[in-house]
Amino acid sequence: MTSEVSKGVLSAALAYAAWGLFPLYFKQVADVPALEVVAHRTLWCMVFVLGLLALLRRWAWLGEVLKQPRVLAAFAVSALLLSLNWLVYVWAVQNDHVLDASLGYFINPLVNVALGFVFLRERPRPMQWLAVGLAAAGVLWLTVLTGHLPWVALVLAVSFGVYGLLRKIAKLGALEGLALETMLLTPVAAAALAWWTHQGSSAFAQADMADLGLLMFAGPLTALPLLLFAAGARRIPLATLGLLQYISPSLQFGLGVWLYQEPFGGARVLGFVLIWTALVVYSAEGLWRSRRPSA
Numbered sequence: 001m002t003s004e005v006s007k008g009v010l011s012a013a014l015a016y017a018a019w020g021l022f023p024l025y026f027k028q029v030a031d032v033p034a035l036e037v038v039a040h041r042t043l044w045c046m047v048f049v050l051g052l053l054a055l056l057r058r059w060a061w062l063g064e065v066l067k068q069p070r071v072l073a074a075f076a077v078s079a080l081l082l083s084l085n086w087l088v089y090v091w092a093v094q095n096d097h098v099l100d101a102s103l104g105y106f107i108n109p110l111v112n113v114a115l116g117f118v119f120l121r122e123r124p125r126p127m128q129w130l131a132v133g134l135a136a137a138g139v140l141w142l143t144v145l146t147g148h149l150p151w152v153a154l155v156l157a158v159s160f161g162v163y164g165l166l167r168k169i170a171k172l173g174a175l176e177g178l179a180l181e182t183m184l185l186t187p188v189a190a191a192a193l194a195w196w197t198h199q200g201s202s203a204f205a206q207a208d209m210a211d212l213g214l215l216m217f218a219g220p221l222t223a224l225p226l227l228l229f230a231a232g233a234r235r236i237p238l239a240t241l242g243l244l245q246y247i248s249p250s251l252q253f254g255l256g257v258w259l260y261q262e263p264f265g266g267a268r269v270l271g272f273v274l275i276w277t278a279l280v281v282y283s284a285e286g287l288w289r290s291r292r293p294s295a
Helices: 002-020 022-028 034-056 061-064 069-094 097-119 126-146 151-169 174-198 209-216 218-233 240-244 248-257 268-291
Strands: none
Touching: 002 022, 002 218, 002 240, 002 248, 022 069, 022 218, 022 248, 034 069, 034 174, 034 209, 034 218, 061 069, 061 097, 069 097, 069 151, 069 174, 097 126, 097 151, 097 248, 097 268, 126 268, 174 218, 209 218, 218 240, 240 268
């Protein structure tokens, strides 16, 4: 393994591990409503990424982007999807649905296959279709079992999948794209925080300095894994990246079952087993194809 590939694997693994451990952080701010946590996350993430851009002196892209309404509109949509994903995820962690959140990110790679088929005219291979079918069977089983769709998992998987699709065709890098998204979201977040503070119900009005420090920490906590991921993705094959991505939901699953004691057993296990089987098929097929000698 070359030095560059080793660095890429380490960077991507650290990013996925950080995302997998996010429930530990969001449980610490569980007394703050999820919508307010997202507002803080947006505000402090913007402060952090703008500080990085100032340090790196990477501003040239901004003037060009501001002259392109279509690019701004595309990033406004991606920013809304990102904020929806954040909101549902924070709510899920705060309300003891960590397992449902992990399920969403287990499903996400297979949602990407479906999105590629619909929007990018990609043609999934037979084994990839088999994996998608097994995952769909798992979701159907969980729906029948509970009497309703596993909406937390589906919203997280679809919102992040469509977000990834938009970022895939976008022209900005990870840091610049996140900066633009948070710039677009921050006026709304700042206005909401100002209103809640005026009403005396926000963390600014009620929390102590320790809690405020935790909320401010959401800025680097959000940005750093994204930057690590971008650094890793540039250095390693997609097949390797595809295998590493299961670090995150696996850690979330472990936290949900063993640390937070969320119910997991009986018939619910079958739904997860179907989805895990789908991921084994998907990953094995991708790994096998990546190792085939090119014609």
